[in-house]
């Protein structure tokens with residue numbers, strides 16, 4: 417497809433997103449008036465009011481999630497089935513490359529729009545949320561930022577369009593939080609790179625067409641020996657290893673990638689040799705905002721269902737929601753959800769302005785993920801015995817929320833990143 421045709425198609429998708437939206441009367445504060453979230457005068461001030469386009473996007477994605485995703489979430493979780501048809505529809509809506517410019521196949525929106533869409537999709541189904549998040553933030557974003565135009569043409573455009581799916585491989589069986597301790601090696605051989613090693617816990621790997629993958633190109637110099645590569649999943653010597661059975665987000669796949677003398681072309685290096693660790697970390701600065709938004713979506717689904725249950729279920733002569741014990745739980749949930757959303761929007765807002773946002777992303781991910789678990793836990797508790805069985809979604813939200821405290825950096829790693837920033841001043 418010619419670029420002009422493609423730009424036209426991208427516009428069509430964006431107008432599809434916006435289609436039919438008149439007004440938004442969302443209780444979840446689509447107009448957040450933040451004045452001073454800052455840390456003193458040196459911090460940029462944020463006065464966020466969603467643009468009409470962002471309002472439309474939010475409403476349209478919510479309608480899509482309510483109509484198409486939410487009704488299937490229980491079944492997808494039960495079967496542990498990758499939602500191919502839903503991913504295809506998300507691609508048609510431009511959701512697989514939300515903040516990627518139209519020139520490279522994306523919807524050409526911004527990071528805040530991405531966060532809004534991610535919350536809505538994850539409210540419908542957390543597994544769909546992580547599939548979307550990995551393709552957007554962890555695969556497309558580093559190729560956009562660090563790739564050459566030739567790499568963007570081949571390895572970004574079809575992925576941002578959602579015709580193909582990407583994944584991101586940093587962790588290994590022996591290195592998770594200490595990412596620089598990786599053992600996978602890459603050596604030049606003529607016009608190729610030869611890779612050996614195993615990557616662990618890789619979301620989307622089983623369905624992906626390509627992977628942004630990190631390996632040691634120089635041994636003995638720590639993180640300065642790490643380089644980033646674009647690895648086609650059908651390259652010789654690349655295979656899928658163990659497929660994990662998980663507590664939650666069951667409709668997304670998580671597996672290891674085994675590299676046995678895997679051969680990729682010499683132009684597969686992303687960024688400069690030896691600068692892969694910085695590519696990986698900068699990518700996670702954006703990825704963590706996506707996971708914070710996923711946590712928001714899960715928490716909102718949990719709270720909405722708890723509200724409904726507490727309005728319908730009767731105890732001690734009236735509905736549960738008239739009991740102060742329940743009201744206090746609902747109040748804590750609503751407060752934490754709003755606080756988490758403000759931190760997440762702030763991080764996205766900074767990303768959109770090209771400001772370094774490592775600390776703010778870490779704060780957003782830390783707070784939103786832990787709040788999501790607390791909210792899902794209270795929502796389950798409000799359901800009583802019904803929360804513990806599969807007739808209600810409360811137990812799924814509780815299981816799904818938990819991973820947001822682990823992947824893309826555990827809560828402990830987020831605290832480490834935040835503390836380093838605080839100490840630096």
Ligand code: CAA
Nearest residue numbers: 586592593595596618619694697698701774823824825829
């Ligand atoms: N942006 C750019 N550069 C950065 C950076 C960032 N955000 N963070 C660090 N760097 C640079 C530093 O400036 C430093 O550069 P110099 O050597 O030039 O000074 C270099 O990188 C090394 O930094 P550190 O000394 O801070 O490195 P460290 O070894 O102490 O590690 C860490 C830091 C924060 C612990 C890091 O290892 C980390 O984030 N670990 C967690 C890994 C993680 O999140 N894994 C998730 C896997 S992906 C996943 O879950 C995906 C999925 O499928 C859903």
